[in-house]
Amino acid sequence: MLSGGVxxxxxxxxxxxxxxxxxVKDLAYRTAGIDLQIGKQEMVAARLWKRARALGYASxxxxxxxxxxxxxxxxxxxxxxxxxxxxxxFFREPAHFExxxxxxxxxxxxxxxxxxxxxxSSTGEExxxxxxxxxxxxxxxxxxxxKIRASDxxxxxxxxxxxxxxxxxxxxxxxxxxxxxxxxxGTGSRxxxxxxxxxxxxxxRFERINLMEPLSADGxxxxxxxxxxxxxxxxxxxxxxxxxxxxxxxxxxxxFIGHSESLNGLSHRLEHVQxxxxxxxxxxxxxxx
Ligand SMILES: C[S@@+](CC[C@H](N)C(=O)[O-])C[C@H]1O[C@@H](n2cnc3c(N)ncnc32)[C@H](O)[C@@H]1O
Numbered sequence: 001m002l003s004g005g006v007x008x009x010x011x012x013x014x015x016x017x018x019x020x021x022x023x024v025k026d027l028a029y030r031t032a033g034i035d036l037q038i039g040k041q042e043m044v045a046a047r048l049w050k051r052a053r054a055l056g057y058a059s060x061x062x063x064x065x066x067x068x069x070x071x072x073x074x075x076x077x078x079x080x081x082x083x084x085x086x087x088x089x090f091f092r093e094p095a096h097f098e099x100x101x102x103x104x105x106x107x108x109x110x111x112x113x114x115x116x117x118x119x120x121s122s123t124g125e126e127x128x129x130x131x132x133x134x135x136x137x138x139x140x141x142x143x144x145x146x147k148i149r150a151s152d153x154x155x156x157x158x159x160x161x162x163x164x165x166x167x168x169x170x171x172x173x174x175x176x177x178x179x180x181x182x183x184x185x186g187t188g189s190r191x192x193x194x195x196x197x198x199x200x201x202x203x204x205r206f207e208r209i210n211l212m213e214p215l216s217a218d219g220x221x222x223x224x225x226x227x228x229x230x231x232x233x234x235x236x237x238x239x240x241x242x243x244x245x246x247x248x249x250x251x252x253x254x255x256f257i258g259h260s261e262s263l264n265g266l267s268h269r270l271e272h273v274q275x276x277x278x279x280x281x282x283x284x285x286x287x288x289x
Contacts, residue, residue, distance in 0.1 A: 016045040020064060024048065024079075027068070032080045032153055033212040033241070035234040047082045081154045084232060088122040090170065091129045093227065093259045099277055100130070104223055104254060105137050110287035113145055117221045119211060119245065120229035121150035124161025124204075125170070128196055130225070131203040132182055143202065149221075151209035162206045164196040211241050219248040222284055227276075228258035235266065242268045251282025 016024070021041050028034040036044055045060070052063035055078075067075045091097055108114045118127050127150035134146045152158050165186070171179055171194060179185075182200055186193035209215070211229075224245050230238050245255060246269055255270060255278040257263065263270065263278060270278035 016041060016048070016060070020061070021045075023068070024064065024083075027076070028080065028083055031072075031076060031212070032084070032210065032232075033237040034080070034083060034232045035237065036083065044083065048079075051078065051082045077153075077155060081156050084154070086122045086154070086157050088125045088228070090125045090174065092125065093276065095259070095274075096225070096227075096256050096276065097129060097133050099254075099256075099274070100133055100223070101137055104284070105134075107284050107286045108222055109138055109141070109145065111145070111285070112287060113147070114222055115147040115149055115219075116223045116225070117149045117151070117219070117248070118225040118227075119151055119209065120226060121152050121158075121161060121206075122154075123157045124150065124164060124206075125166075126150070126225060126227065127161065127204045127206075128164065128200060131196075131200045134203065135182070135200065143199065146203060148204045149207060149218075150204050151207045153208065153210045155208055158206050158208055164201050165190075165193050166195075168192050168194060211244070212237075215244055215248060220250040221248055221253060222250050223254045223256070224249060225256045227256055228261065230257060230261050239266050239268065242266060242270070246270060246280055249280040250284065251280060252284030253280045254278065254284075255280070 021036075021044060024044055025036045028036050048060040048064060052058075052060045055063060057063035057066065064079075067079045070076045116130055118130065121127050127148050130148050134148075135142050138145055150158075150161060152161075171183070179194065182197055183194040184197055186195065226241070226245060230241070233241065242255075242263065249255060254273070257276050257278070259276045261276065263272070268278075270280055273279050
């Protein structure tokens with residue numbers, strides 16, 4: 001029995017006692033910066049119960065007890081996964097890809113090389129959208145010039161992203177011609193699935209990075225995508241993450257956040273450029289200067 005007890009029924013009526021909810025909330029905040037508001041209690045209970053059943057635990061209580069003993073292991077990661085939403089799509093919030101083409105790439109293409117970082121890349125739709133944008137703009141030079149670093153806290157989504165295989169319906173809004181250029185069609189048992197061509201996949205390096213942990217020494221980057229993740233964080237965590245990523249931007253480098261997110265009311269050192277686009281002070285360097 002967990003300290004404080006737990007009020008979860010095995011029949012699917014998955015209510016959590018306030019004590020257990022508080023323990024889940026504490027673990028999510030400490031490990032991933034995720035701020036589970038009181039109103040999320042039912043959602044949390046339902047997701048815990050779902051994972052408990054999927055992993056063969058007799059109750060959510062037993063499952064959460066195992067997670068607590070797991071300190072930083074797979075079970076803890078699995079719970080964090082269950083508590084976050086990985087929703088994403090190809091060319092989500094298309095204004096960012098237009099801005100990349102019209103404003104950022106003209107400078108970057110004159111360099112000898114550059115790396116773009118997507119710091120909450122989920123199942124890969126975002127980094128593949130960046131990769132295709134680069135290929136469309138830079139053509140045969142792309143492989144020599146550009147790299148994408150795609151990271152997420154979740155090893156599960158990273159594995160799916162790295163495989164680069166998606167069911168056909170994910171590409172519904174993209175033309176047949178687009179599909180022919182960038183995808184390979186699955187056959188046999190892979191019928192109905194598409195995989196990105198090697199020249200697209202080769203541009204991306206996938207890596208697990210928890211934005212709550214100290215960041216490695218690489219960078220700085222001319223552009224960081226940090227889209228649709230700040231919704232999980234409370235204000236102090238948002239400020240901490242924005243400060244850490246600002247330090248990872250080149251002078252004049254850009255930060256993209258989700259269109260429903262904003263840095264209003266946060267303390268930060270970035271300049272607002274347009275909706276969901278921010279820039280670090282200074283001039284983004286072109287090549288040879
Ligand atoms: C809703 S998805 C956003 C995907 C993509 N950026 C987009 O806008 O379509 C949010 C992602 O943030 C990741 N995430 C949550 N907490 C994180 C943390 N502390 N460090 C890194 N990634 C985190 C989740 O695993 C999830 O894949």
